[in-house]
Amino acid sequence: MNLSKEMLIAVLMGGPGAEKDVSMASGKAVLKALKEKGFKAVGVEVSDLEPELPEGTDLAFNVIHGTFGEDGDLQRYLEGLGIRYTGAGVRSSEVAFDKNLSKECFLEHGVPTPGSEIVDCSGGVGLPEMKVPFVVKPPREGSSVGIRVVKEEGEAREAMEHAAKFSHDLLVEEFVEGRELTVGVLNGEVFPIVEIAPPEGDWYDMETKYPWLSGKEVGSQYTCPADLTPEETSVVQTAAKKAHDALGIEVYSRVDVVLTSFGSPYVLEANTIPGMTETSLLPMGAAEAGYSFGDLCVKIAELSLAARP
Numbered sequence: 001m002n003l004s005k006e007m008l009i010a011v012l013m014g015g016p017g018a019e020k021d022v023s024m025a026s027g028k029a030v031l032k033a034l035k036e037k038g039f040k041a042v043g044v045e046v047s048d049l050e051p052e053l054p055e056g057t058d059l060a061f062n063v064i065h066g067t068f069g070e071d072g073d074l075q076r077y078l079e080g081l082g083i084r085y086t087g088a089g090v091r092s093s094e095v096a097f098d099k100n101l102s103k104e105c106f107l108e109h110g111v112p113t114p115g116s117e118i119v120d121c122s123g124g125v126g127l128p129e130m131k132v133p134f135v136v137k138p139p140r141e142g143s144s145v146g147i148r149v150v151k152e153e154g155e156a157r158e159a160m161e162h163a164a165k166f167s168h169d170l171l172v173e174e175f176v177e178g179r180e181l182t183v184g185v186l187n188g189e190v191f192p193i194v195e196i197a198p199p200e201g202d203w204y205d206m207e208t209k210y211p212w213l214s215g216k217e218v219g220s221q222y223t224c225p226a227d228l229t230p231e232e233t234s235v236v237q238t239a240a241k242k243a244h245d246a247l248g249i250e251v252y253s254r255v256d257v258v259l260t261s262f263g264s265p266y267v268l269e270a271n272t273i274p275g276m277t278e279t280s281l282l283p284m285g286a287a288e289a290g291y292s293f294g295d296l297c298v299k300i301a302e303l304s305l306a307a308r309p
Contacts, residue, residue: 001084001309003302007058009034009041012074016047017067018145026063026276033294034061034301049073053083059301060085063276066142070273071097086304088272092248096272099139099171102247106267109246112239113267114174114258122168125160132156133175138166142271149175173268178260181226183240184274184285186252186296187303190237191285195226224284232263239265251303254282 011034013027014020027043034041042054046064053060060078062085068074072094078085088096095101106113119128128134136159138146146166148159163170180198184191198220228236240255247253247270254274258266274282278293286296 001305003059003298003305005038005040007040008054008056009039009059009061009301010044010053010057011041011061011063012044012046012051012053012069013063014045014047015064015066015068016049017065017069017142019065019067019142022275023063023065023069026065026280029277029293030061030063030297033297037294037298039298046074050077053081057083059083059305061297061301062086062273065273065275066145067140070142070271071140084305084308086300087251088249088253089307092250093272096247096249096253096270097140097142099137099269100169101139102269103171103173105246106243109242111243111246111267112265113243114176116171116173119160119170119172120168121160121164121170125157125164127156127160128172130172130174135173135175136160136163137171137173138163139169139171141166151175176258176260176266178258178266179226181236181257181259182281182285183237183255183257184252184282185241185244185249185255186286186299188241189289190241191282192225192288193228193233193236194222194224194281194285195228196281197221197223222281222284224288228259232259235259235263236265239267243267243270250307252282252300254285 011027011031013023015023031041031043060083062069072090075090075093103116117128117130119126132153133151136148146163148162150156150159180196182194236257236259239257243255244253254271256268283293283296
């Protein structure tokens with residue numbers, strides 16, 4: 001099925017997760033862009049697990065970040081309704097969203113990624129065997145929710161207890177020092193790299209990603225294309241594409257990578273529903289590759305329809 005301007009596109013935004021406000025911003029931007037391109041698009045604010053879509057919806061443009069939108073549940077619900085949707089499918093969404101499953105997949109396919117262990121806190125919060133510094137991550141939360149960087153032994157228990165509020169099977173990952181980079185992938189095309197520079201003394205968490213949510217005056221700064229050598233650019237883009245392919249992600253993603261001072265890339269995760277405002281990181285890389293924001297939204301819709309004939 002080809003995308004036409006006679007089709008009704010429902011832009012799904014909001015959601016029941018912690019990233020609702022960010023999703024609303026993404027959804028409004030996508031809705032505006034599609035309308036400006038002449039498409040019949042309507043916004044649908046999702047607040048529960050069985051959202052009602054307008055009658056006659058031909059395509060659901062999913063911009064719900066994190067829980068429900070990115071974990072495969074919304075995709076499964078839409079398939080049950082017989083409605084096509086944008087982006088990754090059920091299984092690839094599940095695997096990409098679950099950091100423990102992603103880690104298994106990366107290791108199986110030889111994707112460079114930090115060393116890790118899983119700590120089961122179902123019978124009480126324990127400590128990892130790994131020595132500091134490390135990062136504690138709830139496996140099924142988006143946008144750095146619940147994540148703590150531990151650089152001193154005395155910080156470990158509080159970090160584990162905090163993360164255990166979100167999940168019992170915590171991923172503990174080696175802390176890799178290096179440049180924070182992110183790479184968009186669209187239908188096999190790898191976009192120019194974006195470098196992320198959190199405020200000095202901070203790391204890239206919810207507050208530095210979205211200072212407007214927390215009232216902070218200064219957020220992270222971004223550079224695209226990142227100031228890398230051709231060799232560094234190649235190894236980072238290759239690692240990002242390998243991660244995207246290993247997870248079996250359909251249509252598009254944004255892959256987060258750390259590049260060490262020795263030139264070694266380490267993939268952290270792949271985001272299947274990355275931020276989609278005109279100043280978000282996937283559109284930033286896409287713009288450098290020659291896609292306007294509106295063109296990017298239309299391309300995602302076209303590719304998604306082609307992936308689900």
